[in-house]
Amino acid sequence: MxxxxxxxxxxxxxxxxxxxxxxxxxxxxxxxxxxxxxxxxxxxxxxxxxxxxxxxxxxxxxxxxxxxxxxxxxxxxxxxxxxxxxxxxxxxxxxxxxxxxxxxxxxxxxxxxxxxxxxxxxxxNRDFFGQIDNQNKFYMYNVRNVGNPTTFNQKTRELLSLLAKEASETPKLYAAGELALSESKKLYGLTQCTRDLSSADCFKCLDGIINELPRCCDGKEGGRVISGSCNFIYEIYPFLNA
Missing domain, CATH: 3.30.430.20 (Gnk2 domain, C-X8-C-X2-C motif)
Known part of the structure; x- marks a missing residue:
């Protein structure tokens, strides 16, 4: 029973x-x-x-x-x-x-x-291929704040900037990686562009949304800026699919 x-x-x-x-x-x-x-x-x-x-x-x-x-x-x-x-x-x-x-x-x-x-x-209904889409865009962020926002924001920008360069130089216009925050903590990130963009425009698109970090995710444990042509994600925990 x-x-x-x-x-x-x-x-x-x-x-x-x-x-x-x-x-x-x-x-x-x-x-x-x-x-x-x-x-x-x-x-x-x-x-x-x-x-x-x-x-x-x-x-x-x-x-x-x-x-x-x-x-x-x-x-x-x-x-x-x-x-x-x-x-x-x-x-x-x-x-x-x-x-x-x-x-x-x-x-x-x-x-x-x-x-x-x-x-x-x-x-x-018009040809938009190869053009950076800055009109369609939104933010998402983790509601939790970090203890030292100034240092964390610098580390976040450092990681995402490295990944933006890496993504723009790969055929898939995609990169993911991590950066040590301390001996026991890491920061994880992802950058990606739609593949109709050139390498140069992919980097330009990612660089543009990374510059929106202060408006999007200042001092937040995680965040995203997502547009119609590129996006980034960062979190303090592993989020990639195995």
Missing amino acids: TSPHFTFSVYLLTFALLLQTLYAASPLSHFCSKSENFTANGPYESNLKKLLGNLNYQTPPLGFGLGSVGQYPYQTYGLALCRGDVAARDCKNCVSEASNEIHKRCPYNKGAIIWYDNCLLKYQ
């Missing part, structure tokens, strides 16, 4: 896992373009569906995909990027979820962008 305590514990564990799954699948943020809308069941929507299908197929093997479908004035351009430490299977799931969710949140907008922890998806 199953004890009531065991049954209740299983229910709690199941509920906790369900919450974790739902949280993991929740978007970090999204923006819908306010400039133009398209007509339901029209040529732009047809091209957009084809584009999203292509990105779902192209992105997982390499972690990045981009392309366009159609001809002016119904042509649509898009890209998808998965975080550099994410496995192909998780990348596929994230891009698929992003494609479904962005349609719900921006159903008739000709341009939209959505971010998850594991990926981003973006499309527009």
Whole structure:
């Protein structure tokens, strides 16, 4: 006979896992373009569906995909990027979820962008490839403060600047690393750009968002600045996927 305590514990564990799954699948943020809308069941929507299908197929093997479908004035351009430490299977799931969710949140907008922890998806009715996106941007930070913010902020900038240079010099435009804060503590970081950018523009994009550290995450144990073209993460604990 199953004890009531065991049954209740299983229910709690199941509920906790369900919450974790739902949280993991929740978007970090999204923006819908306010400039133009398209007509339901029209040529732009047809091209957009084809584009999203292509990105779902192209992105997982390499972690990045981009392309366009159609001809002016119904042509649509898009890209998808998965975080550099994410496995192909998780990348596929994230891009698929992003494609479904962005349609719900921006159903008739000709341009939209959505971010998850594991990926981003973006499309527009104009060619934006190779251009740094400084308009679509948001901050996230750990609510806990560090004990010595001046020194910590310097170390954070030092690590992220090193990773920005490293990322801009690699084909995947991605880098991750760590920096010792003391004998027992480390700082962990990640930098990444969308691969439509040149090496120089990747560094320019990352350098720009690193300069926003004082506004974003001054003295915080962890933080992110996430844009439509690049992003960084830093934390005082390991966060990369194995």
